[in-house]
Amino acid sequence: MKKILVVKIITAFLSLFLATVIILILNGLNSAITDNQKSPDYRIEGKKNAKIVIIEYSDFACPACANMNFYIKNLIKYFPDDFEINFKHFPLTNIHPYSFNAAVWVECAGVEENKFFEVGDLFFKNQKEWWNNKDYVKLFEKYTKEAGANVEKIKKCFNESKTVDMVKKDIQNADKMKLNSTPTFFVNGKIAVGGMELVEAIKKEKGK
Amino acid sequence: MSFEKRREIVSFLMRAMVGAVLIYSGYIKISEPLESFISSILSYKVVGENIAYYSALILPWAEVYIGVLLILGLFTNWMTKAAFLLFCFFEILLLQAMIRGLEVVNCGCFGSKHSNPIGVEFALNLIWLFFIFMAYKYSYHFSLDKFIEKKYNSNEK
Numbered sequence: 001m002k003k004i005l006v007v008k009i010i011t012a013f014l015s016l017f018l019a020t021v022i023i024l025i026l027n028g029l030n031s032a033i034t035d036n037q038k039s040p041d042y043r044i045e046g047k048k049n050a051k052i053v054i055i056e057y058s059d060f061a062c063p064a065c066a067n068m069n070f071y072i073k074n075l076i077k078y079f080p081d082d083f084e085i086n087f088k089h090f091p092l093t094n095i096h097p098y099s100f101n102a103a104v105w106v107e108c109a110g111v112e113e114n115k116f117f118e119v120g121d122l123f124f125k126n127q128k129e130w131w132n133n134k135d136y137v138k139l140f141e142k143y144t145k146e147a148g149a150n151v152e153k154i155k156k157c158f159n160e161s162k163t164v165d166m167v168k169k170d171i172q173n174a175d176k177m178k179l180n181s182t183p184t185f186f187v188n189g190k191i192a193v194g195g196m197e198l199v200e201a202i203k204k205e206k207g208k
Numbered sequence: 209m210s211f212e213k214r215r216e217i218v219s220f221l222m223r224a225m226v227g228a229v230l231i232y233s234g235y236i237k238i239s240e241p242l243e244s245f246i247s248s249i250l251s252y253k254v255v256g257e258n259i260a261y262y263s264a265l266i267l268p269w270a271e272v273y274i275g276v277l278l279i280l281g282l283f284t285n286w287m288t289k290a291a292f293l294l295f296c297f298f299e300i301l302l303l304q305a306m307i308r309g310l311e312v313v314n315c316g317c318f319g320s321k322h323s324n325p326i327g328v329e330f331a332l333n334l335i336w337l338f339f340i341f342m343a344y345k346y347s348y349h350f351s352l353d354k355f356i357e358k359k360y361n362s363n364e365k
Contacts, residue, residue, distance in 0.1 A: 003360055004356055004357055004360045004361075007356050007360065008282055008283065008352075010354070011280075011282060011352060012277060012280075012283060012354070015277070015280055015282070016273050016276060016277070019231075019273070019276045020269075023235055023238060023272065026235070026239070027238065027239050041342055048295055063247050064241060064243050064244050064247055067247075095314055122297055128311075132311075157270060180236075180239070180240065180319070181239075181240040181244060181319065183240045183241070184241075192244060193239075193240065193241050194212070194240070194241020194243050194244065195241065195243050196241065196242055196243065197241065
């Protein structure tokens with residue numbers, strides 16, 4: 001009876017060890033992915049060609065992205081010469097029904113009024129209000145006005161779907177790299193999934 | 209084929225399905241940012257940040273390990289009980305969120321990219337609980353437990 005138990009324990013230990021190794025290898029494969037393509041100028045914050053270039057795949061309706069947006073603003077505020085942040089769209093529409101439209105709208109604010117971050121920050125700040133609200137367009141208008149951008153111009157751009165392809169291009173890039181969550185960052189080309197990994201990656205790059 | 213034999217096969221398939229679901233959901237969470245899962249846990253408004261942090265670290269691996277052992281059929285009795293408790297725990301979380309009318313943006317069941325409304329998840333979990341019950345009762349014949357016990361018992365004889 002004892003022997004049976006020992007054999008079972010050893011078999012279980014070996015199979016769990018193997019499962020752990022497989023999962024760690026699969027996760028490690030993701031770290032080989034890289035993205036160095038920069039965003040359009042109106043979607044770049046910080047100092048151009050700074051020592052640390054961060055590419056951020058984000059979704060205006062994702063709570064973790066809203067938290068990270070606050071963190072990134074502070075990075076730029078306290079280390080204005082050290083970072084270049086490139087924003088890229090990755091709306092997770094299967095769980096955030098209006099996030100694609102939000103991305104298209106904010107993109108319009110960037111293209112038409114060069115107020116991508118002014119409007120985008122308000123989208124993050126008021127995320128809980130609009131993310132699942134059928135009257136989201138009215139709220140988008142409100143935030144746009146609050147940001148001091150021309151609402152009519154942006155609304156026209158949105159209704160004509162002028163920026164849809166730009167948002168789709170980012171999503172296609174993200175899909176090609178098999179990204180599956182937001183926020184995902186590339187710090188000097190190296191992937192960092194989520195805020196904790198971002199902080200670690202920044203520490204590494206700063207130490208170089 | 210007798211009814212008992214068919215029931216054993218179906219129960220084994222049910223056990224394997226529950227195992228696969230646990231492995232998949234655990235793996236997705238492990239590969240995603242820790243804070244995504246933490247924010248999902250916090251949205252149920254049951255535990256504080258510290259517990260949410262440690263739960264987000266431990267729970268995905270627990271799901272994977274229980275899933276692997278369920279599929280292999282090792283310690284099947286214990287693992288089906290563990291899976292049953294785990295799903296009951298999920299059900300309680302979902303139920304209290306529904307009763308309190310909490311706004312759970314993402315249930316956290318399959319990472320941040322896939323999420324069903326909590327009512328749907330609650331119903332799905334009932335099906336998994338039934339599968340686990342069947343696996344507990346009838347799936348022993350297709351397990352490593354039986355294979356090992358049979359082998360070493362016959363050796364002893």
